[in-house]
Amino acid sequence: MPPLHLTIKPVSSNCNLRCKYCFYHDLSYCREAPSRGLLRAEGLTEIMKKAFDYADGSLITVSFQGGEPLLAGKDFFRHFSSIISSLNTKRSAVHIALQTNGVLIDEDWCEIFSKNRYLVGVSIDGDAVTNILRVDTKGNDTFDKTYSALKLLQSKKIDFNVVTVVTKPVVNNISRVYSFFRKNKFKHLHFVPCLKPMEVHDIDTPETFYQYGDSWEIVDNEDFYISASEYEDFLKKTFSLYMRDCIDGRGTSIRLFDNFLRLAHSQKAEMCGMNGHCTPQFAIEADGEVYPCELYCTDKYSLGNIFETDFATLEGSPKAKAFIEESMGIETKCKDCNYYRLCKNGCKRERISLDKCTAYKNFFPYALPHLKRMK
Ligand code: SF4
Ligand code: SF4
Numbered sequence: 001m002p003p004l005h006l007t008i009k010p011v012s013s014n015c016n017l018r019c020k021y022c023f024y025h026d027l028s029y030c031r032e033a034p035s036r037g038l039l040r041a042e043g044l045t046e047i048m049k050k051a052f053d054y055a056d057g058s059l060i061t062v063s064f065q066g067g068e069p070l071l072a073g074k075d076f077f078r079h080f081s082s083i084i085s086s087l088n089t090k091r092s093a094v095h096i097a098l099q100t101n102g103v104l105i106d107e108d109w110c111e112i113f114s115k116n117r118y119l120v121g122v123s124i125d126g127d128a129v130t131n132i133l134r135v136d137t138k139g140n141d142t143f144d145k146t147y148s149a150l151k152l153l154q155s156k157k158i159d160f161n162v163v164t165v166v167t168k169p170v171v172n173n174i175s176r177v178y179s180f181f182r183k184n185k186f187k188h189l190h191f192v193p194c195l196k197p198m199e200v201h202d203i204d205t206p207e208t209f210y211q212y213g214d215s216w217e218i219v220d221n222e223d224f225y226i227s228a229s230e231y232e233d234f235l236k237k238t239f240s241l242y243m244r245d246c247i248d249g250r251g252t253s254i255r256l257f258d259n260f261l262r263l264a265h266s267q268k269a270e271m272c273g274m275n276g277h278c279t280p281q282f283a284i285e286a287d288g289e290v291y292p293c294e295l296y297c298t299d300k301y302s303l304g305n306i307f308e309t310d311f312a313t314l315e316g317s318p319k320a321k322a323f324i325e326e327s328m329g330i331e332t333k334c335k336d337c338n339y340y341r342l343c344k345n346g347c348k349r350e351r352i353s354l355d356k357c358t359a360y361k362n363f364f365p366y367a368l369p370h371l372k373r374m375k
Pocket of ligand 2: 333334337338339340343344345356357358360361
């Protein structure tokens, strides 16, 4: 049985921040009901019972995402700890990850993470100067709170990685961003290209409304989305910093480059989309609605509700199969491409947001010889 991948959104799209590029804010507003409320402890128990039945002893990965998943509260996660012991009669290995803005993290949260060996992803876009798009509900800066959370995780020796959204402020200051991470010994970095809203990616000037305090603001996304040439610039500069650290033996991990390295040495990538197709997974909203991927949690892609069915039925549904099959074909332009083994056309959601192909065709001639030499 292959691993079962669950992404659970215990508080739906609800969040204590209003980051100006939030893809899940945009995506949830493409739905009839943007927020799906809160997942109760009993609902979580039912989901996990069905997950253990389906997995039948094989690996389960559970990733808590939001919105801000910590808004579900400590008791919700303590309940999760208790049920993964009591319900796991066939002894599945359970790997737990959680993606957070870090603002709520305190000693008690660290105890919860530590007990079940969570891998915590903390979103921060570099230092106080470059983290400017990550603001709270009143539009205030959030850097200090997230930075304190990272330092606390580090002092408690909890596994964490830093997740940075690649926007114009980050690309324009990548050396500064990287040296901030290096100075703080944040060694596991994941850079994610900023996604344009799903329904309006073909409009020239997409606009998104955000509420800050009592007022509504139109956020002009053109201020921070990056072009193919900016992405190329980002890749080249960041890769040269990554290589320098490898040579110095500092060993900073950048998830994208670590995966290119694996592919360059004929191993499989661990990142979804980098093996040339989508990975079967279940993204579960707070009301139990299930989608084939966290990036496609819209009404159109709903596979059904886990409280009314089971994982095997959802996986076998025509919509779930079509979602994976659609990603299997190889585009004509890729068939003769020298870089297919590294690129494989990538994640289909990212593809509609950013012309990675152009960036990669200029980046790979520079990176490939180095990747081949590196181990
Ligand atoms: S759309 Fe991207 S992230 Fe989602 S399953 Fe496909 S490759 Fe993975
Ligand atoms: S670089 Fe472009 S043509 Fe080559 S494999 Fe990637 S997407 Fe296809």
